[in-house]
Amino acid sequence: MKIISMLPWADWLALISFFGLWVGYAWVAKVRGLHEHSLIATTNLYRIKWMLQATTRDPRMLDGLITQNLSQTPSFFSSTTIIIIGGLFALLGTTDKAAELVREIPFAQPTPMLVFEFKVLVLVGIFVYAFFRFSWSLRQYTFVALVIGAMPPHEEYLSGRQDRQKMAERAGRLVGAAAETFNDGLRAYYFSFAAMAWFFSPLALVMATALVVLILYGREFKSDVLQVLRD
Numbered sequence: 001m002k003i004i005s006m007l008p009w010a011d012w013l014a015l016i017s018f019f020g021l022w023v024g025y026a027w028v029a030k031v032r033g034l035h036e037h038s039l040i041a042t043t044n045l046y047r048i049k050w051m052l053q054a055t056t057r058d059p060r061m062l063d064g065l066i067t068q069n070l071s072q073t074p075s076f077f078s079s080t081t082i083i084i085i086g087g088l089f090a091l092l093g094t095t096d097k098a099a100e101l102v103r104e105i106p107f108a109q110p111t112p113m114l115v116f117e118f119k120v121l122v123l124v125g126i127f128v129y130a131f132f133r134f135s136w137s138l139r140q141y142t143f144v145a146l147v148i149g150a151m152p153p154h155e156e157y158l159s160g161r162q163d164r165q166k167m168a169e170r171a172g173r174l175v176g177a178a179a180e181t182f183n184d185g186l187r188a189y190y191f192s193f194a195a196m197a198w199f200f201s202p203l204a205l206v207m208a209t210a211l212v213v214l215i216l217y218g219r220e221f222k223s224d225v226l227q228v229l230r231d
Helices: 002-006 009-035 039-054 061-092 095-103 113-149 154-158 164-199 202-221 224-230
Strands: none
Touching: 009 039, 009 164, 009 202, 039 061, 039 164, 039 202, 039 224, 061 113, 061 164, 113 164, 164 202
16 A cells, blocks of 8 residues: 555556556547448458358368467467566566666656556556467467368358358457457557656656557558558
């Protein structure tokens, strides 16, 4: 409870703004993506088309390889996140040296040791959240492989005993869920860079968070890649 009294009100406001902008952007991106196709919503359409093509292939070795390649990215980030969390806990053992290094930066705000450790713990919390999202995305890709393996032969669709469109949409939504979960973890990485600015000053945290939101918005709704996918 000591941290509550030691942390200045400006830092509390900056921290609330940080999480407010993070959660607010995630909500706006999800809601707006339903009406104005965002990057993730547009690629979800391609995922359904991919699964529709998968129903026509037998055997589906290509689709299995694609799923395996897609799952390697969240697996890599999960392993990397564990290393980062370990490094942050190691930093807690040498906070005096780290805090001294930050104080030597001209525009950095002097920070008590307990407050500095609290800021490190906030970073730990961000990366723990990212790890859970990456690991859940990885597990969802195993479900995708399971669904692809359970797809009936092409003849079942031709005879009308199985609904190809329904199967493709179900599998496509599952791939999309895995991609969106991975996107949540990747977004946490972006905001972790903004959180590092808090070591300098609360104003730097707010400015860095706003910059991250602008970057994410531009990539999600205004990027050249999105325009190419829409054409």
